[in-house]
Amino acid sequence: MSEKDDIETPVITEASSTLGDGNCEPAKNSESVDQSAKPESKSEPVAITRKRPESKPSSDLETSEILPVEETVSKDVPQTGWGYWGSWGKSLLSSASATVATVGQGISNVIEKAETSLGIPSPSEISTEVQYATGETNAKENANSSPLTGPFGVFSTISTAVQTTGKSVISGGLDALEFIGKKTMDVIAEGDPGFKRTKGLMNRNSTLSQVLREAKEKEELWTSNEVTLETDKKTHYGLLFDEFQGLSHLEALEMLSQESEIKVKSILNSLSGEELETLKLELEQLKEAFSLAEFCEEEEEEKKGDEDFTKEITELFSQLQVSSKPEKLARARNTAYEWISTSLAKPLEEKEEGEKQLETEKTEKINKNSVEDIHAFAIRSLAELTACSIELFHKTAALVLHGQKQEVTAIERSRTLSQMTVVLCKELSSLSKEFTTCLTTAGVKEKADILNPLITAVFLEASNSASYIQDAFQLLLPVLEISLIENKTELPEA
Amino acid sequence: MEAIWLYQFRLIVIGDSTVGKSCLIRRFTEGRFAQVSDPTVGVDFFSRLVEIEPGKRIKLQIWDTAGQERFRSITRAYYRNSVGGLLLFDITNRRSFQNVHEWLEETKVHVQPYQIVFVLVGHKCDLDTQRQVTRHEAEKLAAAYGMKYIETSARDAINVEKAFTDLTRDIYELVKRGDITIQEGWEGVKSGFVPNVVHSSEEVVKSERRCLC
Numbered sequence: 001m002s003e004k005d006d007i008e009t010p011v012i013t014e015a016s017s018t019l020g021d022g023n024c025e026p027a028k029n030s031e032s033v034d035q036s037a038k039p040e041s042k043s044e045p046v047a048i049t050r051k052r053p054e055s056k057p058s059s060d061l062e063t064s065e066i067l068p069v070e071e072t073v074s075k076d077v078p079q080t081g082w083g084y085w086g087s088w089g090k091s092l093l094s095s096a097s098a099t100v101a102t103v104g105q106g107i108s109n110v111i112e113k114a115e116t117s118l119g120i121p122s123p124s125e126i127s128t129e130v131q132y133a134t135g136e137t138n139a140k141e142n143a144n145s146s147p148l149t150g151p152f153g154v155f156s157t158i159s160t161a162v163q164t165t166g167k168s169v170i171s172g173g174l175d176a177l178e179f180i181g182k183k184t185m186d187v188i189a190e191g192d193p194g195f196k197r198t199k200g201l202m203n204r205n206s207t208l209s210q211v212l213r214e215a216k217e218k219e220e221l222w223t224s225n226e227v228t229l230e231t232d233k234k235t236h237y238g239l240l241f242d243e244f245q246g247l248s249h250l251e252a253l254e255m256l257s258q259e260s261e262i263k264v265k266s267i268l269n270s271l272s273g274e275e276l277e278t279l280k281l282e283l284e285q286l287k288e289a290f291s292l293a294e295f296c297e298e299e300e301e302e303k304k305g306d307e308d309f310t311k312e313i314t315e316l317f318s319q320l321q322v323s324s325k326p327e328k329l330a331r332a333r334n335t336a337y338e339w340i341s342t343s344l345a346k347p348l349e350e351k352e353e354g355e356k357q358l359e360t361e362k363t364e365k366i367n368k369n370s371v372e373d374i375h376a377f378a379i380r381s382l383a384e385l386t387a388c389s390i391e392l393f394h395k396t397a398a399l400v401l402h403g404q405k406q407e408v409t410a411i412e413r414s415r416t417l418s419q420m421t422v423v424l425c426k427e428l429s430s431l432s433k434e435f436t437t438c439l440t441t442a443g444v445k446e447k448a449d450i451l452n453p454l455i456t457a458v459f460l461e462a463s464n465s466a467s468y469i470q471d472a473f474q475l476l477l478p479v480l481e482i483s484l485i486e487n488k489t490e491l492p493e494a
Numbered sequence: 495m496e497a498i499w500l501y502q503f504r505l506i507v508i509g510d511s512t513v514g515k516s517c518l519i520r521r522f523t524e525g526r527f528a529q530v531s532d533p534t535v536g537v538d539f540f541s542r543l544v545e546i547e548p549g550k551r552i553k554l555q556i557w558d559t560a561g562q563e564r565f566r567s568i569t570r571a572y573y574r575n576s577v578g579g580l581l582l583f584d585i586t587n588r589r590s591f592q593n594v595h596e597w598l599e600e601t602k603v604h605v606q607p608y609q610i611v612f613v614l615v616g617h618k619c620d621l622d623t624q625r626q627v628t629r630h631e632a633e634k635l636a637a638a639y640g641m642k643y644i645e646t647s648a649r650d651a652i653n654v655e656k657a658f659t660d661l662t663r664d665i666y667e668l669v670k671r672g673d674i675t676i677q678e679g680w681e682g683v684k685s686g687f688v689p690n691v692v693h694s695s696e697e698v699v700k701s702e703r704r705c706l707c
Contacts, residue, residue, distance in 0.1 A: 243541075245540070245541070248539035248555070252536065252539075256536075256568065259571070324535055395535045395536065397536075398536030398537075398565065398568055399535055399536075402564045402565050402567070
């Protein structure tokens with residue numbers, strides 16, 4: 001079962017050819033599997049950059065209050081559901097978006113705008129803006145307070161990260177990523193009349209998977225109206241994410257999360273007095289673990305080798321003590337990196353002799369990968385990695401709820417999961433950087449108006465991916481809460 | 495072109511632990527036999543398109559459930575949103591056959607108010623020498639519950655296509671006749687996306703908000 005095939009797309013085999021026969025299937029099925037999984041090398045139209053269906057979690061003021069990590073930041077946390085990058089990005093962009101707020105008629109406009117004004121702010125600029133911008137409150141966003149929703153007090157964590165580790169993170173390119181992504185988002189948000197509709201994400205009546213499903217359906221609708229459907233599909237993040245079963249796993253995770261949440265509530269209702277207070281306190285600690293995104297290993301970002309991600313994620317997983325393994329994720333990630341390195345291998349050598357030589361197109365391998373190919377592969381990889389990550393969270397939830405009892409506590413698990421979320425998001429960030437390096441290298445001869453939308457799209461989807469992962473991570477909170485409660489009640493008896 | 499389908503059916507695959515649910519599904523969706531397989535945790539997801547008539551494709555979303563008892567409370571939650579199901583037992587494992595009743599009773603309770611079209615699948619039919627359940631008694635049981643019976647082998651790729659496509663076709667007929675309808679808030683059957691030219695009167699079941707024009 002450990003062959004690589006299980007990370008590949010569920011295949012569309014020619015069912016018609018086997019319809020008639022009753023007793024055996026032709027063996028060719030397995031061949032078509034392999035073929036369909038390979039990236040094709042013909043060029044294709046670039047998909048419209050998709051904005052992430054905005055999650056609009058309520059801000060959980062209680063949580064942010066119990067995290068007085070930095071005094072410089074206001075307590076009124078602008079929660080955007082973008083997690084730690086998101087809030088950060090939002091604030092640094094709040095000034096920038098004002099300049100483009102008048103746009104917003106169409107996505108393409110927005111993207112252009114976002115690109116043309118793309119300048120990467122210096123670290124100091126960012127941190128001042130962070131402090132400046134967090135004074136803003138978005139009253140609307142504070143409206144409801146479902147415990148299920150979004151990152152709790154994550155902003156505190158971010159600004160800490162910015163202040164303490166700002167240099168390394170920012171030089172790593174997260175700013176660029178968030179800068180483009182968030183700016184595009186903000187502008188779209190202001191100009192898109194349909195945007196309000198998606199705002200209710202993660203409320204009672206609208207879950208993340210629902211919103212994503214809707215977005216996917218819109219994409220399907222859109223693509224089904226196009227003639228060149230099969231090429232388009234390759235660059236539609238939503239469709240690809242679904243193809244890798246990301247939506248289904250997300251939906252399953254949501255079910256577990258909601259169930260647990262209901263249980264937690266009814267348990268809390270049944271308690272009173274000291275018992276209730278003690279439990280509440282413990283649950284607060286757990287929540288805290290969920291808002292702690294520790295940037296503990298930022299130093300090694302640059303030297304990070306191929307093995308490290310796999311090692312790190314595997315280690316984190318063993319700490320969780322759930323029997324599920326992150327192999328699929330690691331494989332997907334490594335495949336992406338292998339692809340990148342073959343794609344980059346040639347041009348890097350040539351660079352020494354001067355970049356102009358790239359134009360001579362004598363290197364066969366690299367030239368097979370057009371910028372459109374790279375873009376398509378990048379979007380595909382991001383969708384796959386995100387789907388795998390969400391699958392892992394889903395499996396973790398199932399095992400935390402129904403696995404064998406383990407020595408590890410719910411709080412320890414929460415911390416590990418929190419760290420894992422950071423690792424995954426960092427990975428997406430560095431992967432998107434690699435992809436854009438590929439794009440820039442392969443596209444030196446391309447015009448900016450061809451290359452830039454592709455780069456923006458990669459950054460934007462990477463940013464979206466990170467947000468999905470963070471939202472999924474938050475769905476684990478009720479699961480760990482119930483696990484904490486269950487361990488508590490079981491321990492005295494045992 | 496592959497992405498165009500008429501309907502999406504959600505199928506659930508259930509049955510005792512180790513009867514071969516995941517292997518059957520992976521043979522069907524990936525076209526190969528996985529020798530070793532870890533027990534499924536909670537639920538897994540697969541999908542594939544099936545062409546039931548020339549030009550008419552159905553997307554199958556297959557929910558592979560864990561057979562292990564400890565995950566039962568999770569898997570139960572998924573019956574409700576399925577339109578069809580494959581109920582597997584292992585023909586070399588009498589116990590798994592005896593449990594078929596229990597599985598059916600359990601689904602009956604949890605599928606309300608919807609219904610699931612089930613097919614009974616006697617799996618691992620390549621191991622005929624170790625057979626503990628005769629075809630006759632399995633057919634009898636299936637008939638008693640109004641199900642079809644089919645024997646399959648994921649290893650030798652026997653009847654795997656047929657098991658899924660027959661079930662798909664049966665459901666399709668029910669949908670066409672209006673016995674099963676698309677309902678808001680139910681994931682069992684969803685209408686797919688068809689190019690405008692293919693629209694015909696028989697696809698009136700489609701929900702209105704999907705209207706392409």
